Amino acid sequence: MNIAIIKYNAGNIRSVSFALERLGYKPIITGDHDTIRKADKVIFPGVGEASTTMAFLKQNGLHELIPSLTQPVLGICLGLQLMCKYSEEGDTECLGIFNAPVKKFIPLKDVSPKQKIPHMGWNNLTHVKSPLFNPELEGEFVYFVHSYYVPTGAETIAQANYIHPFSAALQKDNFFATQFHPEKSGSVGEQILKNFLSLK
Amino acid sequence: MLSKRIIPCLDIRNGKTVKGVKFLDIKEVGDPVELGALYARQGADELVFLDITASHEKRKTFADLVLRIAQHINIPFTVGGGISELKDAEILLNAGADKISINSSAVRNPQLISDMAKHFGSQFVVVAIDAKQVEDDDWVVTVNGGRIPTEKRLFSWAREAEDRGAGEILFTSMDHDGVKKGFANEALARLSEELSIPIIASGGAGAKEHFKDVFTIGKADAGLAASIFHFNEIPIPELKDYLRSHNIPVR
Secondary structure: OOEEEEOOOOOOOHHHHHHHHHOOOOOEEEOOHHHHHHOOEEEEOOOOOHHHHHHHHHHOOHHHHHHHOOOOEEEEOHHHHHOOOEEOOOOEEOOOOOOOEEEEOOOOOOOOOOOOOOEEEEEEOEOOOOOOOOHHHOOOEEEEEEOEEOOOOOOEEEEEEEOEEEEEEEEEOOEEEEOOOHHHOHHHHHHHHHHHHOOO | OOOOEEEEEEEEEOOEEEEEEOOOEEEEEEOHHHHHHHHHHHOOOOEEEEEOOOOOOOOHHHHHHHHHHHHHOOOOEEEEOOOOOHHHHHHHHHHOOOEEEEOHHHHHOOHHHHHHHHHHOHHHEEEEEEEEEEEOOEEEEEEOOOOEEEEEEHHHHHHHHHHOOOOEEEEEEOOOOOOOOOOOHHHHHHHHHHOOOOEEEEOOOOOHHHHHHHHHOOOOOEEEEOHHHHOOOOOHHHHHHHHHHOOOOOO
């Protein structure tokens, strides 16, 4: 199976690659349009800031390539957010694959202990559906690091709760995305990656 | 619900795991990658690897080790020790580290925190603070593994670190470290109330109760310890069962 991990100016893309290698695959980290288009699976990872990353995608034509892909695509963290319509981070127009906004977490006042931003650490998945999650994954913990979130909506395929419920994962057609980091989520994350890789 | 994190810390010297009691008497306890993978399987939530010889010796060994860790371990990990410029952090990022921890170098050059946060994002930058209590509410920040006191004070320095873009604070009480009588809960609770970023508590873990206390009284987001895990005094699954039975959310 050819797996392309989209290369761009984001941190720690290699973690995703290493996670796939642990599962026995040999992914390619690439920004080449042709290689990405021909891959069986595409992963769009991301750690970074929305507006600068979108600007980078535009410079490289990736903003047109990504929404046009027809094979299974998995966005991770900032990848998920950039696949949405608009992000409050840097007032950024995003790729518009998902019809959802990206908002900043606002901690509730006068709550003790204080609600910290970013939402960092292990939180459990609820309301899981879609082929990305087998039912046994309901309630399992995965690793999050983010200060912006997508509200729950029609495209939500898993929720988590921090301050309020939000989208832990989204799906529209062949486009899947997780707000958490499956590549850092232990055996649960490995199961989710395997589920993604077995999609047709 | 967001769970409280349990973080084993592995001190590394010449590519091997070591544990110093009060940062001095050092003995080897094993291969860091094997030990880290074991902790990950046991349910550790994150790992911290500190290169305690980094300031003095060549760093290449450590970067190679970080690459090996990233290849083999499926949970997040932080690396620290001797990181004093952007270039150091970039090498470790490229080797696969999820976060870096800076300590003495940030005290000497606070701008480093701002630069790191700007280049790599706040989520990548943990500011570690080693402090010693001099009076009730007065904690002096120390550098070089607790050996040198500085002009800085714990609470104001932690706030400055947050303002400059630190993603987390890792606070070690030098008075509690290695003593195994519990964490510095009062100071931790104050840090947690004054700051808006997660606080990792370090120094003093000797019993399961100490973790319960650090999450309830100390209001910490994560508890870090070394020797109790290395010598299997408190197995991680047992610690988590205990915390769960006391209604503390853990994975």
